[in-house]
Amino acid sequence: MAETEVSDPLEQFTQIKELELMPEKAPEKEEEEEQDGVCRVKEHPCPGEVEAESTQGALQTGIPEGGQGPEPVTVEDSEKHLLTLQTVPLSSEDVGLQEVRWHQEGVQAVVPQAVVPLADSGQQSLLWLEDGSQQSLHQCVAVNLQDEVYLLQEMELMQFPVLEEHVAVAGEDGKSAASPDEGMALMKFEKGQKEDQPEPVAEGRDDEKQFFLVEARLGDEGRNEIVLTISNLNIEEPGDKPASSQPHVEKDNSAKIQNKTQGKRSFHCDICKFTSSRVSSLNRHIKTHSTEKSHMCHLCLKIFRTVTLLRNHINTHTGTRPYKCGDCDMAFVTSGELVRHRRYKHTHEKPFKCSMCKYASVEASKLKRHMRSHTGERPFQCCLCSYASKDTYKLKRHMRTHSGEKPYECHVCHARFTQSGTMKTHILQKHSENVPKYQCPHCTATIKRKTDLRIHLRNLHAFKDTGMPCRYCSAVFHERYDLIQHQKTHKDEKKFKCQYCSYACKQERHMTIHIRTHTGEKPFVCHSCNKRFRQKQLLNAHLKKHHDTDFIPTVYECPKCGKAFSRSNIMRKHLEKCNSGQKKSTASGKGKRMKKRKPAIPKEAVKGDEAAAEEAVPVKGEQCPGEVMPVDCGETVAGIEDLEEYMSCEMILNMLDK
DNA sequence: GGTACCAGCGCCCTCTGCTGGTAGCTG
DNA sequence: ACAGCTACCAGCAGAGGGCGCTGGTACC
Numbered sequence: 001m002a003e004t005e006v007s008d009p010l011e012q013f014t015q016i017k018e019l020e021l022m023p024e025k026a027p028e029k030e031e032e033e034e035q036d037g038v039c040r041v042k043e044h045p046c047p048g049e050v051e052a053e054s055t056q057g058a059l060q061t062g063i064p065e066g067g068q069g070p071e072p073v074t075v076e077d078s079e080k081h082l083l084t085l086q087t088v089p090l091s092s093e094d095v096g097l098q099e100v101r102w103h104q105e106g107v108q109a110v111v112p113q114a115v116v117p118l119a120d121s122g123q124q125s126l127l128w129l130e131d132g133s134q135q136s137l138h139q140c141v142a143v144n145l146q147d148e149v150y151l152l153q154e155m156e157l158m159q160f161p162v163l164e165e166h167v168a169v170a171g172e173d174g175k176s177a178a179s180p181d182e183g184m185a186l187m188k189f190e191k192g193q194k195e196d197q198p199e200p201v202a203e204g205r206d207d208e209k210q211f212f213l214v215e216a217r218l219g220d221e222g223r224n225e226i227v228l229t230i231s232n233l234n235i236e237e238p239g240d241k242p243a244s245s246q247p248h249v250e251k252d253n254s255a256k257i258q259n260k261t262q263g264k265r266s267f268h269c270d271i272c273k274f275t276s277s278r279v280s281s282l283n284r285h286i287k288t289h290s291t292e293k294s295h296m297c298h299l300c301l302k303i304f305r306t307v308t309l310l311r312n313h314i315n316t317h318t319g320t321r322p323y324k325c326g327d328c329d330m331a332f333v334t335s336g337e338l339v340r341h342r343r344y345k346h347t348h349e350k351p352f353k354c355s356m357c358k359y360a361s362v363e364a365s366k367l368k369r370h371m372r373s374h375t376g377e378r379p380f381q382c383c384l385c386s387y388a389s390k391d392t393y394k395l396k397r398h399m400r401t402h403s404g405e406k407p408y409e410c411h412v413c414h415a416r417f418t419q420s421g422t423m424k425t426h427i428l429q430k431h432s433e434n435v436p437k438y439q440c441p442h443c444t445a446t447i448k449r450k451t452d453l454r455i456h457l458r459n460l461h462a463f464k465d466t467g468m469p470c471r472y473c474s475a476v477f478h479e480r481y482d483l484i485q486h487q488k489t490h491k492d493e494k495k496f497k498c499q500y501c502s503y504a505c506k507q508e509r510h511m512t513i514h515i516r517t518h519t520g521e522k523p524f525v526c527h528s529c530n531k532r533f534r535q536k537q538l539l540n541a542h543l544k545k546h547h548d549t550d551f552i553p554t555v556y557e558c559p560k561c562g563k564a565f566s567r568s569n570i571m572r573k574h575l576e577k578c579n580s581g582q583k584k585s586t587a588s589g590k591g592k593r594m595k596k597r598k599p600a601i602p603k604e605a606v607k608g609d610e611a612a613a614e615e616a617v618p619v620k621g622e623q624c625p626g627e628v629m630p631v632d633c634g635e636t637v638a639g640i641e642d643l644e645e646y647m648s649c650e651m652i653l654n655m656l657d658k
Numbered sequence: 659g660g661t662a663c664c665a666g667c668g669c670c671c672t673c674t675g676c677t678g679g680t681a682g683c684t685g
Numbered sequence: 686a687c688a689g690c691t692a693c694c695a696g697c698a699g700a701g702g703g704c705g706c707t708g709g710t711a712c713c
Contacts, residue, residue: 312706330704335662337704344703359701365666366701373700387698393669394698401697415695421672422695429694445692451675452692459691484690 425449443481460484 312333314320321331323338327346332338343349343362350360352367356374361367369391372378378388380395384402389395397419400406406416408423412431417423429435429448437446438453442461447453460481467476468483477483500518513535516522522532524539528547533539560575 332704333706336664337706339663341704362702363666365668366703368666370701390699392667393671394700396669398698418696419698420670421674422697424672426695447692449693452694454675456692 321333323333323335324331325338325341325346327342330338330341330345332341340362350362352362352364353360354367354370354374356371359367359370361370372390378390380389380392382388382395382398382402384399387395387398389398400418406418408417408420409415410417410423410426410431412427415423415426417426435448437448438450439446440453440456440461442457445456445460447456461479463478464480465478467478468480469476470483470487472487475486477486498514498518500515516534522534524533524535525531526533526539526542526547528543531542533542
């Protein structure tokens with residue numbers, strides 16, 4: 001569009017170049033047209049196979065010279081014709097000018113209604129229909145695109161009445177011109193062979209208007225091209241194939257007699273396929289194509305075609321529900337609602353049955369929705385991600401994942417949720433008493449949620465072909481639960497035995513530490529004094545004691561004898577001995593020397609039961625017998641008794657575990 | 659013209675099941 | 686301290702039920 005140069009403002013109108021048969025002549029024509037960059041009119045034998053034609057190059061505003069133009073095509077009549085158009089910028093002044101000219105030529109109000117604003121150009125484009133099959137047409141049909149200006153995006157389906165037909169607007173030479181009086185051709189909807197058909201029934205007929213369905217969408221060239229699909233809504237007599245390839249219009253036919261040969265008159269709607277044996281029914285039906293609505297709701301100003309529709313609508317305002325269910329307290333506005341309700345709730349009649357499964361539904365729409373689960377069809381595409389839904393509600397629900405909306409709030413803790421079901425589960429599990437639990441049928445486990453029970457069964461009770469061996473013995477199990485239960489029987493076993501001495505323990509890592517007492521390995525080094533330790537905890541304790549000026553050691557005093565200990569559990573053990581009179585060492589110092597304490601610290605202030613093991617060991621005495629002790633304290637002790645008390649392998653290692 | 663009946667669309671709901679993150683327990 | 690395991694939990698989607706409402710048609 002940008003590259004289009006038009007000198008004459010009137011040439012800026014969108015034009016339809018030609019009517020062509022496809023696909024027979026398509027290759028030649030398309031090649032020709034691509035060179036010209038012109039728009040096209042195409043006729044599709046099948047309404048459902050409308051395809052956009054790509055138009056390359058700049059807009060060509062004229063119709064080729066008479067002899068050079070496309071040959072008139074002869075095709076089977078069809079109900080739809082594809083028009084490929086191009087939009088051209090047009091200023092508002094041009095629109096006004098054009099409007100005047102059209103009126104001067106007696107063509108009724110075409111241009112203003114056909115204005116299609118461009119989204120971001122700030123200008124407007126016009127559409128009109130041009131005869132593509134005959135270059136020298138003198139007669140045209142003016143069309144009125146309803147009563148409003150459509151955004152292009154909205155022009156998906158519309159009706160427009162043919163206001164005038166066979167209007168002479170073109171010059172004799174058939175050349176495309178910039179204005180109707182200069183030979184501009186419009187789309188012609190000819191009567192063709194229809195003229196010799198019986199005169200339509202006049203009753204209820206609108207001689208001034210005819211309706212066509214127009215489907216408009218962007219062409220391959222984006223907004224530079226508009227593809228219109230015009231549906232001829234006339235109903236043909238059975239077996240009566242029109243000879244003309246032209247899209248045709250029966251100007252004054254709003255209804256026709258269909259079955260004259262059988263002696264029984266039937267009446268046909270020209271707009272749709274409605275047929276009736278009664279004129280009155282046809283007349284009433286034809287009103288359905290009219291936009292006329294005369295019954296307005298005084299409460300919301302909504303307009304309805306019939307009194308019945310209006311009454312039903314007003315009932316929704318007033319709450320009037322005349323149709324009451326005899327089996328329950330429900331009541332409805334319409335009888336249909338009551339019938340449906342009874343099917344759902346009482347009769348359980350489900351007339352719509354799935355052909356692929358046992359599903360049956362009360363409503364056809366439910367079956368239609370169900371069928372998507374078989375076909376996989378997902379018509380509702382998320383505009384923000386690749387998700388597509390099978391129905392509108394799921395898409396709407398999905399959109400909350402993008403918006404972050406959480407419309408459901410727990411009334412207890414005010415937590416918010418995206419789905420009502422999630423909130424309901426939350427309230428049940430968090431804020432309800434007597435929460436039901438799900439008992440595992442294979443073990444004693446009770447699990448809050450059914451879905452988690454399923455996972456439990458899958459993880460622990462599913463049979464596995466490949467057996468799972470016990471970590472501690474040669475037993476093999478095919479259910480994980482059995483394996484775990486079996487391994488628990490090994491729990492109290494001190495299965496790790498030292499190869500150098502009689503030491504045994506439950507955990508392998510303890511044995512690793514113990515083994516270092518035999519190998520002499522001391523992998524933990526103090527970087528301040530280069531002293532080495534077999535355990536990381538000992539290094540940490542060393543760092544606190546010797547290199548941390550803020551460190552205050554913990555002292556536990558026996559409330560009975562006053563003896564001080566660095567570990568609470570040791571003190572408690574000592575206290576048991578004190579109480580039982582089996583005390584072997586006392587604070588009075590019967591040959592036992594206590595570790596020199598730091599200034600007394602109130603017991604309440606004593607903290608840090610994690611003080612290092614070496615802190616717990618009284619000084620002076622024997623060197624820690626590393627060959628039997630897992631703890632490398634690096635200190636001396638007052639006596640073997642304290643040493644044994646403190647250095648119980650299990651005790652220390654258990655403490656370290658904590 | 660009124661009305662009953664039916665069809666269809668839309669909306670909201672529940673139930674269900676899967677998934678992934680996490681806290682707590684255990685070794 | 687750490688890893689592994691598992692129940693717990695919220696998030697999310699699939700499927701279907703139920704109803705509100707409007708529109709079309711047949712019939713009286």
